[in-house]
Amino acid sequence: MALLAGDTGADRVVPPAGFTVRLTLFSAAAMALLVVFALALALASGRLAASWGEELARTSTIRISAPVDQMAGQTAAALRVLQTTPGVGRARALEPSEQRALLEPWFGPDLPLDTLPIPQLIEIIETGSGYDTQGLSLRLQAEVPGAVLDDHTRWRRPLVRAADALRWLGWGAILLIGGTMAAMITLAANAALAANAQVIAVLRLVGATDTYIARAFVRRFTLRAGLGAFVGMLLGLVLLILMPNPDAAGAVLTGLGFRGWHRALPFLVPPLAAAVAFAATRAAARRVLAGLT
Amino acid sequence: MSRSGTIETRPMLRHNKRVDDREQGACVIELDNVAYSYGGGELLTDISLKLAPGSFHFLTGPSGAGKTTFLRLCYGALIPTGGQVRLFGQDVREMDRDAVAVSRRRIGVVHQDCQFLDHLPLSENVSLPLIVSGRDRLEEQVNLKELLTWVGLRDRAKALPPELSGGERQRAALARAVIMSPDVILADEPTGNVDWEMSQRLLRLLVELNRMGKTIMIATHDLSLIRAAKSHVQARVLRISNRRLQLAGADL
Numbered sequence: 001m002a003l004l005a006g007d008t009g010a011d012r013v014v015p016p017a018g019f020t021v022r023l024t025l026f027s028a029a030a031m032a033l034l035v036v037f038a039l040a041l042a043l044a045s046g047r048l049a050a051s052w053g054e055e056l057a058r059t060s061t062i063r064i065s066a067p068v069d070q071m072a073g074q075t076a077a078a079l080r081v082l083q084t085t086p087g088v089g090r091a092r093a094l095e096p097s098e099q100r101a102l103l104e105p106w107f108g109p110d111l112p113l114d115t116l117p118i119p120q121l122i123e124i125i126e127t128g129s130g131y132d133t134q135g136l137s138l139r140l141q142a143e144v145p146g147a148v149l150d151d152h153t154r155w156r157r158p159l160v161r162a163a164d165a166l167r168w169l170g171w172g173a174i175l176l177i178g179g180t181m182a183a184m185i186t187l188a189a190n191a192a193l194a195a196n197a198q199v200i201a202v203l204r205l206v207g208a209t210d211t212y213i214a215r216a217f218v219r220r221f222t223l224r225a226g227l228g229a230f231v232g233m234l235l236g237l238v239l240l241i242l243m244p245n246p247d248a249a250g251a252v253l254t255g256l257g258f259r260g261w262h263r264a265l266p267f268l269v270p271p272l273a274a275a276v277a278f279a280a281t282r283a284a285a286r287r288v289l290a291g292l293t
Numbered sequence: 294m295s296r297s298g299t300i301e302t303r304p305m306l307r308h309n310k311r312v313d314d315r316e317q318g319a320c321v322i323e324l325d326n327v328a329y330s331y332g333g334g335e336l337l338t339d340i341s342l343k344l345a346p347g348s349f350h351f352l353t354g355p356s357g358a359g360k361t362t363f364l365r366l367c368y369g370a371l372i373p374t375g376g377q378v379r380l381f382g383q384d385v386r387e388m389d390r391d392a393v394a395v396s397r398r399r400i401g402v403v404h405q406d407c408q409f410l411d412h413l414p415l416s417e418n419v420s421l422p423l424i425v426s427g428r429d430r431l432e433e434q435v436n437l438k439e440l441l442t443w444v445g446l447r448d449r450a451k452a453l454p455p456e457l458s459g460g461e462r463q464r465a466a467l468a469r470a471v472i473m474s475p476d477v478i479l480a481d482e483p484t485g486n487v488d489w490e491m492s493q494r495l496l497r498l499l500v501e502l503n504r505m506g507k508t509i510m511i512a513t514h515d516l517s518l519i520r521a522a523k524s525h526v527q528a529r530v531l532r533i534s535n536r537r538l539q540l541a542g543a544d545l
Contacts, residue, residue: 013413015411201408202409204394204397206397206425208394209391209394
């Protein structure tokens with residue numbers, strides 16, 4: 001932390017605010033903004049994968065289409081089968097009122113359900129270990145001819161995989177952005193060192209050690225990168241807050257944003273950016289200085 | 294610490310920490326069969342020299358003879374391609390970069406085209422060696438003022454280096470070279486850019502430093518400067534010719 005407390009003398013020996021320093025400020029801000037978005041994306045898709053994988057996949061439905069007079073008998077038979085199926089935690093036939101509520105969004109409230117041949121739905125809630133989908137299908141085929149097992153996991157699984165992939169894409173993007181920032185700051189530091197060749201020659205002549213000379217540059221780039229990243233992070237957070245509220249837009253997408261302790265994560269971006277700048281500038285300065293007499 | 298005579302007014306230049314060395318005859322800079330070649334040709338060869346503390350040397354020779362290279366060997370900016378250079382008894386080949394940096398705090402260097410930090414005022418440029426070596430600057434402030442008075446730049450303390458004339462720059466470089474109270478001052482054509490009167494003034498400053506015990510080496514091709522110095526100080530004249538270092542005759 002001597003870096004921050006600072007030898008202001010070391011900072012003053014480098015001419016103030018070069019062009020490269022402003023570029024560093026800008027690229028750090030842009031990168032931090034992108035990192036905040038990538039972070040939000042990664043965390044949101046992580047949440048999506050987790051909620052789809054855990055909650056939704058635990059339920060499935062059986063649909064029974066049968067003539068009206070056989071409906072009750074087949075429903076009872078299906079429930080009997082389910083009671084003896086390992087991995088099924090709970091199974092119950094939906095009440096007509098619940099079925100009506102499910103259909104309401106599509107057909108309106110005035111639908112005369114009683115007069116229509118609506119299939120009976122049975123909701124299955126799995127236990128943690130889950131049941132054997134194929135086995136249950138076969139048993140139902142044999143004992144309840146009108147029953148069709150609707151396994152949600154069949155179509156949900158690729159979605160969970162996609163959400164997972166999206167999450168890793170997000171983390172990968174964060175790594176790439178970090179690497180790009182290190183590269184940019186290295187280039188900027190090299191340019192600054194080259195532009196200040198006379199300053200370095202003078203300092204060498206009057207007996208400054210490499211550490212002292214490097215510190216002047218490292219301090220400047222570290223502080224600028226940290227400051228730029230802080231501005232970029234704030235901007236990113238503001239943009240995220242301004243995004244449409246997921247509840248209003250529909251609950252299917254969990255929405256970009258930070259929940260719970262994840263809210264602390266964006267604030268790690270500026271220190272990390274400063275750390276990247278510190279390492280990049282120091283390596284660049286050491287390399288350049290080692291080549292001088 | 295003794296406070297007497299003219300030295301009293303310039304505490305900056307007062308300390309003579311190498312007095313013991315001088316009595317023992319230890320050398321501040323020592324070259325032993327030194328050779329230096331640039332890429333193809335050999336520029337200097339078979340050079341041996343011992344700079345005793347308190348000595349005053351002129352280094353002369355035609356331009357391109359290697360005077361600047363020779364000086365750069367003397368402050369560790371170049372590593373000899375043959376032979377040995379010792380700074381304060383230490384072989385430069387065995388010194389790491391930090392050791393070279395620290396040795397420069399004991400060797401003041403003045404170049405013909407002296408460079409400064411153009412964004413800092415003269416006073417800060419002169420005290421730069423103190424700043425980079427982490428010496429307390431407050432207690433040195435008085436010394437800085439006296440030093441600037443001594444080189445006649447007191448009124449220009451706030452000026453930026455690009456605003457200074459050639460002579461002022463040379464004197465500023467000299468002040469910067471001596472602010473750490475170094476044991477040796479190496480000057481490369483210090484009078485190259487200034488008129489005769491100014492060169493006499495610089496010479497007087499260097500002679501005065503020599504009287505305080507500093508070892509001085511001035512590279513110059515200006516023979517009249519050497520002649521002018523001879524009446525004030527006992528100087529030895531070295532000449533580089535034919536890649537070798539020779540002691541020039543007393544006929545100058």
